[in-house]
Amino acid sequence: MRMAAIIGASILGLLLGTTVPAKAGHGNDDEKKAGRQHENDHQKGPGRSAAQHSERRQAAGPQWQHEQQVHEQQIHRQEAHRPEPRREANGRPGYRPVHDVWQPHRAEHWQNEHHTWRERGGYHGERIREDVFREHFGRQRWFRVHSVPVIVVDNRPRFQYGGYWFTLVDPWPEYWSATWYRTDDVCIDYVNDGYYMYNRRHPGVAIAVNVSF
Numbered sequence: 001m002r003m004a005a006i007i008g009a010s011i012l013g014l015l016l017g018t019t020v021p022a023k024a025g026h027g028n029d030d031e032k033k034a035g036r037q038h039e040n041d042h043q044k045g046p047g048r049s050a051a052q053h054s055e056r057r058q059a060a061g062p063q064w065q066h067e068q069q070v071h072e073q074q075i076h077r078q079e080a081h082r083p084e085p086r087r088e089a090n091g092r093p094g095y096r097p098v099h100d101v102w103q104p105h106r107a108e109h110w111q112n113e114h115h116t117w118r119e120r121g122g123y124h125g126e127r128i129r130e131d132v133f134r135e136h137f138g139r140q141r142w143f144r145v146h147s148v149p150v151i152v153v154d155n156r157p158r159f160q161y162g163g164y165w166f167t168l169v170d171p172w173p174e175y176w177s178a179t180w181y182r183t184d185d186v187c188i189d190y191v192n193d194g195y196y197m198y199n200r201r202h203p204g205v206a207i208a209v210n211v212s213f
Contacts, residue, residue, distance in 0.1 A: 105168060109174070110172075110174060113171055116193065123194030126212050128211060133190070137162060138189055144184070164212065166195075176199065191206065194208060195210075
């Protein structure tokens, strides 16, 4: 009987010993699941942060647009005063601020200062060939003076377009933008008695121009 009791106690002890590791293994599974959940939460974190950052950028949209407009205006002012190449009548190259080229020819009272070619006694300058005129000139052929060559002859600016040079005989109106040569579309047309430059922003204004090769 004693031997049977000893054997029974040994078997019971073995059974109890095997149950403890089994519980420990279950606990490890829980820890692994918790660890995986933590990793998943960490991976989701940046996504939520990016969404919140995007929302903040959208909320700051108007302010960002205002800052962008201010930046563009600053660039525009800097370009308006940027020197550009020009050539004097004697052929010597040099530099002169763009506004110095055009500003002296701004009218004070354009209605009183401009004159048609008929009032000037008729147009006597060079004529543009008909085929060239149809291809490059007229009310549907707009360009910007800043994009074409400009020189100064006898203290007057000339610009080249379509293979011809053009000199403003009339002053440009005082109510035009000070940087019209950069910002405004212009064209050259022949109307009644001579050649004129027209500004798309001010269609009723005709500036008498002289044509040369």
